[in-house]
Amino acid sequence: MDHGDHLYALLLAGGKGTRFWPLSREDHPKQLLKLFSDRTLVEETYDRIRALIPNDRVLVATSKGLATRLTALFADIPERNFIVEPVPRNTAPCIAVAAQRILERDKDAIIAVLPSDHFVTDRAAFLEVMGAAVTHAARGRIVTLGITPTHPETGYGYVRFGEFEQDPEHPETRHRARHIQAFVEKPDHATALSYLKAGRYLWNSGIFVFRADVIIEKVKAHLPGLHDGVTTLSGLAPDRANAAAIERVWVEMPDISIDYGVMEKAEGLCVIPASFGWSDVGTWRALTSFPTDDAENFVLGKVVNVDSHGNVLYSSHGLLATLGLRNMVVVVTRGAVLVCPADRTQDVKALVEELKQRDMTEYL
Amino acid sequence: MDHGDHLYALLLAGGKGTRFWPLSREDHPKQLLKLFSDRTLVEETYDRIRALIPNDRVLVATSKGLATRLTALFADIPERNFIVEPVPRNTAPCIAVAAQRILERDKDAIIAVLPSDHFVTDRAAFLEVMGAAVTHAARGRIVTLGITPTHPETGYGYVRFGEFEQDPEHPETRHRARHIQAFVEKPDHATALSYLKAGRYLWNSGIFVFRADVIIEKVKAHLPGLHDGVTTLSGLAPDRANAAAIERVWVEMPDISIDYGVMEKAEGLCVIPASFGWSDVGTWRALTSFPTDDAENFVLGKVVNVDSHGNVLYSSHGLLATLGLRNMVVVVTRGAVLVCPADRTQDVKALVEELKQRDMTEYL
Numbered sequence: 059m060d061h062g063d064h065l066y067a068l069l070l071a072g073g074k075g076t077r078f079w080p081l082s083r084e085d086h087p088k089q090l091l092k093l094f095s096d097r098t099l100v101e102e103t104y105d106r107i108r109a110l111i112p113n114d115r116v117l118v119a120t121s122k123g124l125a126t127r128l129t130a131l132f133a134d135i136p137e138r139n140f141i142v143e144p145v146p147r148n149t150a151p152c153i154a155v156a157a158q159r160i161l162e163r164d165k166d167a168i169i170a171v172l173p174s175d176h177f178v179t180d181r182a183a184f185l186e187v188m189g190a191a192v193t194h195a196a197r198g199r200i201v202t203l204g205i206t207p208t209h210p211e212t213g214y215g216y217v218r219f220g221e222f223e224q225d226p227e228h229p230e231t232r233h234r235a236r237h238i239q240a241f242v243e244k245p246d247h248a249t250a251l252s253y254l255k256a257g258r259y260l261w262n263s264g265i266f267v268f269r270a271d272v273i274i275e276k277v278k279a280h281l282p283g284l285h286d287g288v289t290t291l292s293g294l295a296p297d298r299a300n301a302a303a304i305e306r307v308w309v310e311m312p313d314i315s316i317d318y319g320v321m322e323k324a325e326g327l328c329v330i331p332a333s334f335g336w337s338d339v340g341t342w343r344a345l346t347s348f349p350t351d352d353a354e355n356f357v358l359g360k361v362v363n364v365d366s367h368g369n370v371l372y373s374s375h376g377l378l379a380t381l382g383l384r385n386m387v388v389v390v391t392r393g394a395v396l397v398c399p400a401d402r403t404q405d406v407k408a409l410v411e412e413l414k415q416r417d418m419t420e421y422l
Numbered sequence: 423m424d425h426g427d428h429l430y431a432l433l434l435a436g437g438k439g440t441r442f443w444p445l446s447r448e449d450h451p452k453q454l455l456k457l458f459s460d461r462t463l464v465e466e467t468y469d470r471i472r473a474l475i476p477n478d479r480v481l482v483a484t485s486k487g488l489a490t491r492l493t494a495l496f497a498d499i500p501e502r503n504f505i506v507e508p509v510p511r512n513t514a515p516c517i518a519v520a521a522q523r524i525l526e527r528d529k530d531a532i533i534a535v536l537p538s539d540h541f542v543t544d545r546a547a548f549l550e551v552m553g554a555a556v557t558h559a560a561r562g563r564i565v566t567l568g569i570t571p572t573h574p575e576t577g578y579g580y581v582r583f584g585e586f587e588q589d590p591e592h593p594e595t596r597h598r599a600r601h602i603q604a605f606v607e608k609p610d611h612a613t614a615l616s617y618l619k620a621g622r623y624l625w626n627s628g629i630f631v632f633r634a635d636v637i638i639e640k641v642k643a644h645l646p647g648l649h650d651g652v653t654t655l656s657g658l659a660p661d662r663a664n665a666a667a668i669e670r671v672w673v674e675m676p677d678i679s680i681d682y683g684v685m686e687k688a689e690g691l692c693v694i695p696a697s698f699g700w701s702d703v704g705t706w707r708a709l710t711s712f713p714t715d716d717a718e719n720f721v722l723g724k725v726v727n728v729d730s731h732g733n734v735l736y737s738s739h740g741l742l743a744t745l746g747l748r749n750m751v752v753v754v755t756r757g758a759v760l761v762c763p764a765d766r767t768q769d770v771k772a773l774v775e776e777l778k779q780r781d782m783t784e785y786l
Binding site: 080362364373376377378379380381382383386388390392393394395396397398399402405406408409412413416418421 | 443444726728737740741742743744745746747750752754756757758759760761762763766769770772773776777780782785
């Protein structure tokens, strides 16, 4: 069987978040930003997977507020492939709902779950690892991609791996899977350093590949309430007449991530160690890892930088001029400008809170 | 004789300059900025002197490009009091032309020459010192105000003083004048430090007070070519019919400052040491001396600063938000944003040169 014909992608595009304020606003989250090209992050995610998966097998899970923009952005994706959450829940509900819907289309379906706001440098390497992951998923394994750490990052969760998986079909594959011993939370710096030295920890990329029937079984086992909701929804055609009924089901769904609700409890998970220049682009600082000029600056937009090194310099609105800057983040948008040292960008959330406190809602 | 009835002010308002880029632009120099109130610096200069001098005895020297805006700003100053340089020259020509014009009105005139882009914290103290300066000027002395240094500033010229002036009329005045031994150029840091320790050096404020006839004599003695030009001009009514002839005279005027062309060569100059919270506001950094909040920030416009100290934070256009900033200058204007460390603001000129080189003239 050619697994490729049964391969589906689920883009998780419902996230909101303010860590990229002032570029990201409440109605303009990270996945809709153009940080690396003239394509938004969610479009780049779609572009990346299209060599493996045709447009009618790409599903998009998103929120009510973003649905219109996403359907416009992906005019080539059939409307039935959009899963619109009437109320914000975490990843487990939308993945389960998507898996059920796909399963009803294709009992042999394999699903690649892709966060839509990450960045990948080496697309060819990414596709190669995805191919390997699909092979393991076809055998009934839940596969996650684990990124080989390049530095003691404290902003990511980690996966600790064990022995190699037995793979009778592909004993010689370059991308052999490992048993997962544990998912571990974001560490402090010392712990992250010990993970790096130990060599048995990978960054949890949030990219999963599994058979639709397998994940539904796991949901049934570990989140029976969610499974009930999914079953109820599958009897309701996603049209306007059922909108109220559908919303009632969603309201009852548990607000839980797939990692916490299923993956950390399930057995038989495996991880494929990979290196394809991945980042979850969690804060402005993350962009310092992708410099665009000789002075190690990440520069986007109309910027003149004199004697400035290691900065993130972004302007979507007018000229940004810098002089003698080191390791700073400067973001110029229409109506709002952010300036902070790169090592403080995790606190942008606090700054946004401050704006809320001051009732400066026009800037949120 | 009450000197006050013969007292005139000459506001030097022709300067251009880009050290306050992007707030100052080529057509919007420093004297037209509102840095400390809702009045421009040139208006504040006017306000400051008005307790001593009525509007019809205030003259304004400026350039062709700024004349329209200045006459609009000072609608209460008679049109004949504006001296518009057809071509940019330095301070000696416009002071000499103004002195000649005033002398023809009032043979006993005393003139206070006031740079229009400086800042004074203590207006009452300023007026008191000016009063003392007028007394000395009436006796035929050329008086300059010297500011008692508060730190080893390298951005100002200095005046080295000698003995007290003999002032038979006011032996007990609080503001006794000193002989000037020398004008000295902007020093390096070590030299500035030695000046501070020596206690015989004052900052050259560029504020002069003298009798009109006395300065004309000095110009005749030290800049005879300029004196010829002034004499020729005095025969030409400043109206449209004479415009071409007037411009021809100005073109021939020496491009020289009053300090270099007259003061450094003349004898019998005196200086009154003064402390009235003076700054020439030479660069953005100068504003750090006038903090507006508890965290030693100079803040103007819509700014939210979290954990930020010792910065200059200015926004004329939208919200500026800062986080964890130290000793930085951030200036947000319509269409252009500047970010640099406070100790680099003297290089803003170089940045503006860079913009010129790149033909980004829309930002100049």
